[in-house]
Amino acid sequence: MARAYIALGGNLGDPVAQMQTALTKLSEHPAIHQVRASRYYVTAPVGYDNQPDFYNAVAEVETTLAANELLDLMFELEFEGGRERLFANAPRTLDLDLLMYDQLVSSDPRMILPHPRMHLRAFVLVPLAELAPTLEMPGIGALTPWLAACQDQRIEARQPFFPLPIAS
Ligand SMILES: Nc1ncnc2c1ncn2[C@@H]1O[C@H](COP(=O)(O)OP(=O)(O)OP(=O)(O)O)[C@@H](O)[C@H]1O
Numbered sequence: 001m002a003r004a005y006i007a008l009g010g011n012l013g014d015p016v017a018q019m020q021t022a023l024t025k026l027s028e029h030p031a032i033h034q035v036r037a038s039r040y041y042v043t044a045p046v047g048y049d050n051q052p053d054f055y056n057a058v059a060e061v062e063t064t065l066a067a068n069e070l071l072d073l074m075f076e077l078e079f080e081g082g083r084e085r086l087f088a089n090a091p092r093t094l095d096l097d098l099l100m101y102d103q104l105v106s107s108d109p110r111m112i113l114p115h116p117r118m119h120l121r122a123f124v125l126v127p128l129a130e131l132a133p134t135l136e137m138p139g140i141g142a143l144t145p146w147l148a149a150c151q152d153q154r155i156e157a158r159q160p161f162f163p164l165p166i167a168s
């Protein structure tokens with residue numbers, strides 16, 4: 001069984017509902033045995049400013065899927081969530097990035113691990129630290145110094161949003 005971390009984000013449509021749907025589908029997958037999600041956060045866009053604020057969260061999954069199988073599943077969920085790839089850092093309905101898969105290191109351009117920009121982004125590090133404060137990013141190190149280095153990136157915590165409340 002592997003433990004993987006997935007970043008979720010979006011700033012078009014209803015991003016929280018889109019992230020909830022993706023997490024529900026991940027948790028219902030037969031080869032995914034546990035899903036834990038951070039709270040969701042409202043975050044300033046990084047990389048391309050002229051777009052709405054993002055909603056972001058991170059999920060931890062326990063899975064028997066291989067890393068490339070998990071990434072394929074994430075691409076399917078992005079597609080079902082209406083994702084179009086317009087340009088780098090463009091607004092999007094649902095974006096799923098594979099941050100880490102155990103301590104696997106990969107330089108395959110289709111699946112670079114750990115995610116090459118994860119340590120530079122408050123919208124990744126803050127929710128990730130909520131789930132796994134002592135995590136070590138292979139080749140990069142602990143979260144804490146990188147968190148301190150991106151304190152100028154605006155990020156505000158909102159409510160827990162997964163698992164969904166049980167309907168009465
Ligand atoms: N760890 C990874 N997780 C997700 N995609 C990855 C990863 N490593 C490489 N990729 C590749 O990155 C390509 C572009 O991904 P995507 O469109 O999600 O980028 P982006 O969200 O605009 O930017 P960023 O990668 O900086 O978040 C995809 O073709 C995918 O195969």
Ligand SMILES: Nc1nc2c(c(=O)[nH]1)N=C(CO)CN2
Binds near residue numbers: 043044045054088095
């Ligand atoms: N705040 C925020 N900024 C971004 C995000 C994101 O998810 N949140 N995703 C990007 C490309 O993946 C680029 N910039």
